[in-house]
Amino acid sequence: MNLADALPEAAIGTLAHAxxxxxxxxxxxxxxxxxxxxxxxxxxxxxxAIDEHGPYIVIAPGFALAHSRPSAAVLRTGISWLSLAEPVxxxxxxxxxxxxxxxxxxxxHDGHIEIMSALAAVLxxxxxxxxxxxxxxxxxxxxxxxxxxLA
Amino acid sequence: xxxxxxCGMGIGTSVLLKMNAEKALRAMxxxxxxxxxxxxxxxxxxxxxxxxxxxxxxASEIGDVPAAVIVINNFTDVQEITxxxxxxLG
Numbered sequence: 001m002n003l004a005d006a007l008p009e010a011a012i013g014t015l016a017h018a019x020x021x022x023x024x025x026x027x028x029x030x031x032x033x034x035x036x037x038x039x040x041x042x043x044x045x046x047x048x049a050i051d052e053h054g055p056y057i058v059i060a061p062g063f064a065l066a067h068s069r070p071s072a073a074v075l076r077t078g079i080s081w082l083s084l085a086e087p088v089x090x091x092x093x094x095x096x097x098x099x100x101x102x103x104x105x106x107x108x109h110d111g112h113i114e115i116m117s118a119l120a121a122v123l124x125x126x127x128x129x130x131x132x133x134x135x136x137x138x139x140x141x142x143x144x145x146x147x148x149x150l151a
Numbered sequence: 152x153x154x155x156x157x158c159g160m161g162i163g164t165s166v167l168l169k170m171n172a173e174k175a176l177r178a179m180x181x182x183x184x185x186x187x188x189x190x191x192x193x194x195x196x197x198x199x200x201x202x203x204x205x206x207x208x209x210a211s212e213i214g215d216v217p218a219a220v221i222v223i224n225n226f227t228d229v230q231e232i233t234x235x236x237x238x239x240l241g
Contacts, residue, residue, distance in 0.1 A: 056205075057219075092208075094207070120171065
């Protein structure tokens with residue numbers, strides 16, 4: 001599984017401007033809608049999950065994995081990628097501010113494990129992540145992922 | 152050793168945490184069974200587990216369980232998980 005295969009250019013936003021965490025999650029949700037992974041309802045479900053449980057989705061320094069549970073608003077399993085031009089606080093005690101939001105939608109609890117494994121490998125490599133965060137176009141993000149995402 | 156990796160939805164974050172906890176156990180040479188769970192079922196599963204791994208935000212929602220609740224800050228950092236599990240096993 002290469003992450004580039006899971007991320008067509010329409011699923012990627014680079015150096016986006018978001019005034020707060022809600023706007024950032026909405027932009028990541030819009031990329032899921034743009035590629036036919038979800039409907040707009042799922043974006044609202046991702047926001048509601050954070051309202052309910054807090055910013056636990058900020059699971060690593062600077063990185064938020066926005067998602068909700070499988071629902072009718074999920075058309076197929078997929079991800080989106082949104083890097084931010086200016087980091088945005090999500091209210092997390094340790095990992096704020098966020099520079100990368102990955103949107104995840106899954107039709108079941110297991111079908112996305114390969115994607116998560118590939119994502120974990122990329123996030124664990126500081127040098128690759130720095131290049132990805134600096135990338136200024138979806139095409140560049142895909143090229144970098146194609147080179148470095150091997151998991 | 153039975154470990155439950157807990158997140159809000161039972162997909163995504165807990166799956167990532169489960170994968171990295173399994174890597175940590177392998178690095179430690181410890182036999183263990185790691186399951187991913189959402190916060191709704193986590194309390195029940197935690198009754199029969201040795202360790203619960205979760206985020207700071209969700210730790211307080213798990214409540215009073217016999218399992219050791221360990222807060223992980225960086226879910227992608229196998230070293231942090233290894234260090235905290237090692238400390239727990241003492």
